[in-house]
Amino acid sequence: MQNKNRASDNRSAPRIIVMGSFVTDLMGRAAHIPVDGETVKGTFFKSGPGGKGGNQAVAAARAGGNVAMITKLGRDAFGDMALENFINEGIHAEYVLRSDEYATGAALIMVSEKTGQNSIIVIPGACGQLGEDEVRGAIRALSPASVLVLQLETNFEAIAVSLKMGKELGMEILMNPAPAHEIPEEYYSMIDYLTPNETEASTLSGVPVVSVEDARRAALALQAKGARNIIITLGEKGALILDSAGEFKHVPSFKVDAVDTTGAGDAFNGAFALALAEGKDIYGATVFANAAAALSVTRIGTAPAMAHREEIDEFLRARKVSV
Ligand code: RIB
16 A cells, blocks of 8 residues: 655644554464464464554554654664664654664564454564663654653663653653553653553553453552553453543444454554544544554554554544544
8 A cells, every 4th residue: 555644744743752662573373373382283474563662653653643753673684674664654763773782573473363363472672672861862852742652562661761751841641551561650640541451451450351340440540540541442342431530431342353453452552642642532532543443453464454544534434433
């Protein structure tokens, strides 16, 4: 597909910074995901750009944002491909750093043909070695921006310094706490939007989340830690919002035929960041992000499966939903 949102064409679009991981995805599909000790013959293999940070940057750029990425790659073929991909997607890559010591990270992804569900081992490599000064300098240089998007796939020092810098420079902070990992208590008050899925919400809150009711309890516990707005993504059950005024809203998901759910959370977060930066309220941003996530699961892959703005708008128009 022709690139529709190169950054150079897109200077007036809302500015979003993503600080996070890039890894190369090595994805195999099979009838089922192997259990411990099992070997399963696969049906399909594909490698391509991935990492939660990189995927979210692509999702935000394709949705119409003027996006800058901060990450670190190795000086290797995967790193060269990553950089080329960011540039082709129109993402500002001045602060896509290179490491002489560490290789570009990789993710080993297994997808079940039957359910579209996945299991992943991610090895961050170079993006797990982001220096505090490097990140501080990058955020300062890329400022001003409306939204700073973070995840938990890089080293935590880089995340902590991003939270502090983002706040200091007046950015709204969107934290997607993935993969599930505890966040030290003192950082919660710097988070404007916290977007865990069920597993991450359970890890962070200590409340096991299966139902929407559980999600309400978990959201209250997370808000009590200091995060302003909580959006718990619940897959087919939609998303549960607890906003800064203490109001709950449940947003149903869009029904689609899922072939690969990998990266659906990234599709949601990238589109959510863009919608916030465009000035949508938390409810409108969630509906918009749900549409982007629904489109992404109908396609195989992660970053390459992210939806373009026209597709999201058309998807919502076809369902008579306005945001
Ligand atoms: O969220 C999906 C991503 O998680 C994959 O692209 C893989 O790289 C892992 O980091």
